[in-house]
Amino acid sequence: MKQLPVYASLLALLASCGGPSKEEKAQAAADTPADNVATAAATVNLPEPYASKSATKRSKVIGWPAGRTPTVPSGFIITEYAANLTSPRWTYVLPNGDVLVAESNTVPNDTKKKVVAALDLDPSRSLRATSANRITLLRDTNKDGKPDVRATFLSGLNQPLGMLVVGNYFYVANTDGVLRYAYQPGQTKISGAGQKILTLPAGGYNNHWTRNLLANADGSKIYISVGSGSNVGENGMDKEVRRAAILEINPDGSGEKIYAAGLRNPVGMDWAPGTKTLWTAVNERDELGDELVPDYLTSVRPGAFYGWPYAYFGTHEDPRRKGERPDLVQKTVVPDVALGPHTASLGLAFYDQKGFPAKYRNGAFIGQHGSWNRSSFSGYKVVFVPFQNGKPSGPMEDFVTGFVANEAEKEVYGRPVGVTVLPDGSMLVADDAGDKVWRVSTTAAAGLPSEA
Template identity: 85%
Template structure:
């Protein structure tokens, strides 16, 4: 069958329906001054909106050739922990040390994207007609760094991502609901029925279907990340109820409140070691140019507003929402660490073990999936942000690289997403496009 559409043409059609005109771009650039926004780790110079044209550059995933792996710094080793998955997007370690892998992906809901998925026109492997919708259990019984038990832990889900063991329950965040199941440590599969304890808003822009979970230290609260249903509220804010937020609930699903708002697509969440401060990695908005808007890592202040959709990186008003909510623009919190524009910063894990060298201990690792809205590739790596006394303490550094095969031909081997620290001090990197989970270990234990 001859393809009647190309994925690029479908994207162009969609963009033509919602993008600003050249006159609107010029006016926005004239109205918006350049600024320099200091963060705790670096100083970030932000250009005016539309200083460059909004670009589209989608990767072509070619998979990992035999013998090739991602690249890690000297003193570290990276190996394949497990492979042969179907979009392994997120990992979680149970209290007894089992590794759970959520296999799920974007499933298009509109006609054009369904056609693209059916014809396999999306070479970046973000769009697929179906999702595996399962959680796989891996167990390394002999502690050799390779699992020797592999079981389907839970199946027939709906785009699962976040996982959590709390008390005698296992929780999983589907795109549209939070479920919990009876659970005992060591069991290799869930056999009992699940209970839906909270409905979640589903559908939306690109990959904002993911719902992550994190428990408070005392287990009294669960935090749920819910991304926006649009790029910048273009479908109306009545469609964004309970979205672009981190929600807080009790373990039984009651007592819901918005813990923090204005976070376009918060996915990774974690607690900074030795503190009670929640941090999140946020995937920011598109179509303001190559250098806007930086994705970011930020501490999350209870009750705070982080700008979306009216402002970005503090009180920088988005020209597409000009004059709508000046009070919210003014109160928008400046994030702590800029992670680069269009990196798709999604994964987050603080290093709370001791086997990595001292400089990495208590610091943050961020999985950057790579985005489409830049003329050159951004992301496609895991980066590290050093911390001291619970605060960012240095420049962001590349840590796991080598995912890009050839930028000129747009080829990549895989795309990193979730990052998880293991009890033995190694770190896992979920590669949903390469269908592998990688294990990073230190050659010599740190101190």
């Protein structure tokens, strides 16, 4: 693949990648809330940088005791869908209803981290000596909400996350590239050789090694989320080529362009039901204090710039990059919904089924992996943002909680990441630290008396 120009001149990069077409700009204008900037700016009050000291508080994962589960609202039930996985970080539903689970995690990249991983000294379970590097298939043949077939679908990968079926191909996003394989509906294993259709910059700051995939409605375009390689560009912007962005390609890997940039670590991506608007959950920067910077959920405008590393949440200039790119600071788009600082908001799924009560339909569920750069825990839950007519319509609210066991002792049972809505109307929550996948359904769907 031809490499794109150096990121140091982002505007030139956007131009060289083609930028949005007239049709994309028109569709974005039609689908994006007209009051996006005003609403976000009016409802989020940010402190000054360094108003509080930058803190480090890493969680200690103790695992789930027998019989204990996360907590869900009245009228819902949460059950163990699959256990004994190895860092199940992301899930995907195949066309026939089978569920794929990407098992992968951060791996050590220097001597110190290798020792920490080898001795199992990372209590948060983010860093492990090795990564499973596989995709596991789960099939529920009798539709009782519990899979009865489990098989290794694909192995020998390199920190996989995003999965996708388009036509007769299965795609997987490794940390260093996108592969595609010949695929037939219903198969439980891929054994043929894959084709690497796109090379990606590998690895990244903390958990920024993840690469997600999403196709548009007709399968003519594939979108790839690529997080930054650093916190705030401290290694040099020449190391951030094609990073902190969502890329767009054709299904064969050709036609690459930057769909949107300045997105520090976009992971979850989904389409708002009833629209052609792409949304993403973004994990924002560290070390500016307890309350900076809020992670966010935002609609993604083709060709837009969202601030990283020069600005955050609109035109708030990052003091560590002060005066470097005033042009890009002024171009920074304000995101739609603040999700709280240091929550590690990663998973995203719009509820496009009918099993949950009406208030949840078309709304967004966000998996928050949990903080480390804050004096008190934030995140460690799945939250919900209601939508109406393709726009956020109310405040964020907790949905799946109970992951924190004892904050005083820094203990947590697990850490939620990916969220996926199943065709039967239930929802899966990948718990990579707890090595489980949870299933959320209504009590009525589970055959229990409704409390709602």
